[in-house]
Amino acid sequence: MTDTPPSPAPHADAQAELLRLRQSIDNIDAALIHMLAERFRHTQDVGALKARFSLPAADPTREAQQIERLRALAVSARLDPDFAEKFLAFIIREVIRHHEAIARGQSADGALAS
Numbered sequence: 001m002t003d004t005p006p007s008p009a010p011h012a013d014a015q016a017e018l019l020r021l022r023q024s025i026d027n028i029d030a031a032l033i034h035m036l037a038e039r040f041r042h043t044q045d046v047g048a049l050k051a052r053f054s055l056p057a058a059d060p061t062r063e064a065q066q067i068e069r070l071r072a073l074a075v076s077a078r079l080d081p082d083f084a085e086k087f088l089a090f091i092i093r094e095v096i097r098h099h100e101a102i103a104r105g106q107s108a109d110g111a112l113a114s
C-alpha cells in the first residue's frame with residue numbers, strides 16, 4: 001500500500017486566508033497612520049496656542065478625562081482598557097514633548113515629519 005501525498009489544498013486555503021487577513025490589517029494600519037498624523041497636526045496647533053498664552057504643556061485634568069473616556073470606549077469595543085490607556089499615554093507623552101519644544105521656540109523632531 002502506498003501513501004498518498006498530502007493534498008496541497010488546505011495549505012493553499014490557509015495562505016489565501018492569511019493574505020486576506022493581512023490585507024485588512026494593512027488597511028487598518030494605514031488608517032491608524034493617517035488618523036495619528038491628523039491628531040498630531042491638531043495637537044501642534046494646541047502647542048502653538050499654549051506657547052502663545054504661556055499655558056503649561058501638560059494638562060493632567062484633561063488627561064484624566066481622556067483616560068476615563070477611552071477606557072470606557074475600550075471596554076465597549078472589547079479592547080483591553082489597560083492597553084488603551086497605555087497607548088494614549090504613549091501618544092500624549094510625545095505631544096507634550098512637542099509642546100515643550102514649541103514653547104522653547106524649536107520645532108519638535110519626532111512623530112510629525114515636517
Ligand SMILES: O=C(O)C(=O)C[C@]1(C(=O)O)C=C[C@@H](O)C=C1
Nearest residue numbers: 043046058059060062063092095
Ligand atoms: O488638550 C490639551 O491641552 C493638549 O495639549 C492635548 C493633549 C492630547 O494629546 O490629547 C496633550 C497634552 C495634555 O496633557 C492633554 C491633552
